[in-house]
Amino acid sequence: MRFKDRAVIVTGGSKGIGEGCSRVFCEEGGLVAILARGMKAGQDLARELNEKGPGKAIFVQCDVGQHEQILSAVELVVEQFGRLDCIINNAGVHPPAMSLEETSIEEMEELMRVNFLSTFAGAKYALPHLRKTKGTIINMSSMTAVLGQHHSTAYCSTKGAQVSFTKSLAIELGETGVRVNAILPSNIDTPLMRDWAESLPDPETALKRVSDLQVFKRMGTIEEMGRLALFLATDDSSFLTGQAIEAEGGASLDY
Structure with missing residues (x-):
């Protein structure tokens, strides 16, 4: 019950890493707001979490x-909920593999709007409420922000922007007691990952290749990312701010 009676917003909270965060925070007694575009998935997850408890969940339809x-x-x-203690800016998309020359300016603008401007806006709009609770902001970036990824220049740019934003905002908010951190997952088994694989000629080989990049020879789980977010949202991490936590299963080792 490490988040009992405290409120968290999870953008993109009905699927993938966002779903993992929603589940973990609710299991720990939290008041969880699942923000997502898809009504059925969001309502179904909120219903399931309320049945399981001990926390409470609501679904709010939102296009970030x-x-x-x-x-x-x-x-x-x-x-x-009467309060807000944490926002997890998780919603995002990974476009199909495209070179810089294949990526239009309009596609880049839309990707920046969904992946980064949503993070900026989420933090901005949550901040007045987080000041009252000395809450936390958690931005879900990606290891591609620091490692890059072939034919993903546009996506990597948006993820890098989240890391820079995290560090700068942590300085700005330090004296208020509001902490800001980022999580940089490597390969996590999510619908987004599988959609990316499906955009390639051989999806099965692609999934095995990304699994083998970790020293555990597997992808991470959405619950593992949720537990890391919980750590960053509680006093267990009270001396951490402005950090980009590389949750990458050793994928960057022995490069």
């Missing part, structure tokens, strides 16, 4: 590519 919807969602969550 529209910052006004993020503001409305934050205000609704605070009205429902």
Whole structure:
């Protein structure tokens, strides 16, 4: 019950790493707001979490590519729960493998809106409420922010922006007691990962290749990322801010 009666917003909270965060925080007694575009997946997960407890979950339909919807969602969550202790800016997309020349300016603008501007807006709109609780901001970036990825220049750029934002905002908010950290997962078994693999000529080989990159010869799980987010959202990490935690299963070792 490490998050009992405290409130968290998880953007993209119905699937993948966001789902893992929603599950872990609810298992620890949290008040979980699942923000996502897909109504059925969000409502189904909220219903399941409420049946299991001990925490409570609500679903708020939200397209993070529209910052006004993020503001409305934050205000609704605070009205429902009476407080906000953490926001996990997790929602994002990974486009198919494309070279720089194949990527249009319009595609880059849209990717930046969904992957980075949503993080900026989520932190901005949550901040007035987080100041009251001395809460935390957790930005879900990617190991590609520091390692790069073939034919993923646009995606890697948005993930790198999240890391820079995390470090700068941590300085800005240090004296307020609000902590800001980022998680940089490597290869996690998510729908997003499988969608990426399906964009390649041989999906099965691609999934095995990314699994073998970790020293454990497997991908990480969404629950493992959720438990790391929980650590960053509690006093167990009270002296950590501005950090980009590389949750990569040893993938960057023995490069």
